[in-house]
Amino acid sequence: MAGPGRGVDESEGAISSVSERSLFANVPHAEPLPASLPASHPATQPLSPDRSAPIPAPQPGPVIRFRRQLSHLSPSGIRNSVASAAGLELDRGVAFLLVPVFLACGVIVYFSLTVEPDFPQPIAVVVLTALCAAVTRSWRKTHLCFMAALLCALGVLAAKVETWRAGTQMLGSEIQTQLTGRVVRLDQMANGRIRLTIDVMSTARPTLRYAPGRVRVSARKIPAEMTAGSVATGYVRLLPPTGPVRPDSYDFSFDSYFAGIGASGFFLGNPKIVVSEDAPFAARLSSSIEKARENIADHIRDSIGGAEGEIAAALMVGVRAGIPEEINESMRRTGIYHIISISGLHMALVAGTIMGLLRGAFALFPDFSSRRPVKK
Numbered sequence: 001m002a003g004p005g006r007g008v009d010e011s012e013g014a015i016s017s018v019s020e021r022s023l024f025a026n027v028p029h030a031e032p033l034p035a036s037l038p039a040s041h042p043a044t045q046p047l048s049p050d051r052s053a054p055i056p057a058p059q060p061g062p063v064i065r066f067r068r069q070l071s072h073l074s075p076s077g078i079r080n081s082v083a084s085a086a087g088l089e090l091d092r093g094v095a096f097l098l099v100p101v102f103l104a105c106g107v108i109v110y111f112s113l114t115v116e117p118d119f120p121q122p123i124a125v126v127v128l129t130a131l132c133a134a135v136t137r138s139w140r141k142t143h144l145c146f147m148a149a150l151l152c153a154l155g156v157l158a159a160k161v162e163t164w165r166a167g168t169q170m171l172g173s174e175i176q177t178q179l180t181g182r183v184v185r186l187d188q189m190a191n192g193r194i195r196l197t198i199d200v201m202s203t204a205r206p207t208l209r210y211a212p213g214r215v216r217v218s219a220r221k222i223p224a225e226m227t228a229g230s231v232a233t234g235y236v237r238l239l240p241p242t243g244p245v246r247p248d249s250y251d252f253s254f255d256s257y258f259a260g261i262g263a264s265g266f267f268l269g270n271p272k273i274v275v276s277e278d279a280p281f282a283a284r285l286s287s288s289i290e291k292a293r294e295n296i297a298d299h300i301r302d303s304i305g306g307a308e309g310e311i312a313a314a315l316m317v318g319v320r321a322g323i324p325e326e327i328n329e330s331m332r333r334t335g336i337y338h339i340i341s342i343s344g345l346h347m348a349l350v351a352g353t354i355m356g357l358l359r360g361a362f363a364l365f366p367d368f369s370s371r372r373p374v375k376k
Contacts, residue, residue, distance in 0.1 A: 086144070102148050106155020119164075122157040129153050162258075169212045170253070171240045171263035178204040180233040180274060182283060183226065184214070185290055187321030190310070193218045195321055196271070197261075198232065199283075212238075212262020219267040226273055228294065229287025234271035238263040293317045314340050 071077050089095045110117075133146035181198035189195055195218045203211050217236050226232060241253035241264060256264070279287070297313040301322070304312050310322040320340055331337040362374040 098148075099151060102151035103155035103158065106152035106157075107159045108155075109152065110156045110159035117156075117160065119160065122153060122160050125153040126150065126157055166258050166260065168214075168257045168260050169210055169262050170257065171212050171238055172210070174237070174239050175206075175208070176235065176237045176268070177206060177208060178233070179215070179217075179236045179238075180204075180231065181215070182276075182279065183228055183230045183232050184286065185228060186222075186226070186294060187319060189218065189321045190324045193220055194222050196222070196232065201231070214260045215263045215265065216261050217265045217267055219271055221270050223271075223273055226271070227287070228290035229279060229283065231274040231276040232271040233274050234267045234269055236265050236267050238265040293319065311340070 086095075089098070110122075129146055129150040133143060133150050136142040136146055179198070179200065180202045181200045183196055184199055185197040187195040187197075195216065197214065197216050199214050200211050215236075215238060217238075219234075222232075241256035241261065243253050244251045256262070278284075296317050297319040300313045300316060301309040303309070307324055307327055310319075310324075311327070314320040314323060323340070328337065328340075331340065359374060362369045362372075368374075
């Protein structure tokens with residue numbers, strides 16, 4: 001049964017009965033859905049496999065590339081490159097790695113000076129640049145420039161302090177004298193001679209007014225019982241440390257100054273052992289360490305032998321005097337002599353030992369180790 005329709009005008013009171021079927025009688029029927037999608041237009045063709053990738057832009061010619069590279073060498077290009085690199089380092093948070101670079105620049109500036117500056121001069125520069133860096137903290141670029149200048153000034157001051165701390169008394173001219181001193185180190189050289197590093201205790205015939213504190217002399221033969229810590233005496237010929245062989249070449253006196261060696265030379269005869277009083281604690285400790293190094297080096301030489309044994313001893317305990325000169329020259333030419341001179345093995349052993357000790361110490365405090373990245 002059809003109910004009353006919904007299109008009734010109740011305001012006029014007319015109530016009529018309307019069939020709901022009649023309301024939808026004249027509505028056209030919906031078109032049936034297609035069984036499948038229409039075929040694509042024949043003009044629209046899919047891309048062929050060889051045209052799936054975008055066509056690359058033509059590469060610039062060599063002249064254009066050369067001009068682009070040349071533009072980086074202009075003052076503006078260099079400034080932009082430096083600014084971009086500095087901004088990248090700051091964003092990464094690793095700009096502090098440049099601290100040793102600027103310190104090294106200051107050290108280079110100090111050792112490039114033709115005159116020796118007094119202490120007030122580098123100190124004044126450090127104070128001035130520190131004040132400027134503190135005042136310009138609101139201007140980032142200016143502040144960074146003053147910070148770089150401050151680090152360079154600190155490098156100059158550090159080099160000055162190290163030069164003052166070394167304070168090695170250098171021999172002024174060639175001389176022969178009776179030398180008595182405590183043996184610090186013994187090195188067996190490749191030519192069969194023995195090189196001794198001696199802390200000077202006294203000189204005689206003539207007595208040197210400004211005697212160097214430490215000398216390095218060689219001898220043809222030494223007593224069998226002479227070791228590090230023994231007091232030796234003998235007549236020696238002393239020479240000032242040699243400078244560079246050619247202009248701007250390696251300066252041997254520079255290395256000798258910071259190593260504390262004030263003179264070098266050789267014994268005119270065989271040195272003798274002098275019975276002396278007990279050495280200071282520092283000298284006894286140093287001689288004990290040196291004796292241990294000598295024993296290890298002798299054991300390595302006896303086990304391996306030859307030039308290979310000398311190289312192994314140099315790598316393990318730093319005893320380099322026994323390496324033949326032709327092998328030294330070959331390693332210098334091939335660029336691997338730094339393995340012997342600096343000894344990366346020594347650095348690795350020291351670093352590994354320190355890291356192991358620190359991690360072991362941190363392991364004693366579990367609460368601290370659980371909250372901190374002690375492995376780093």
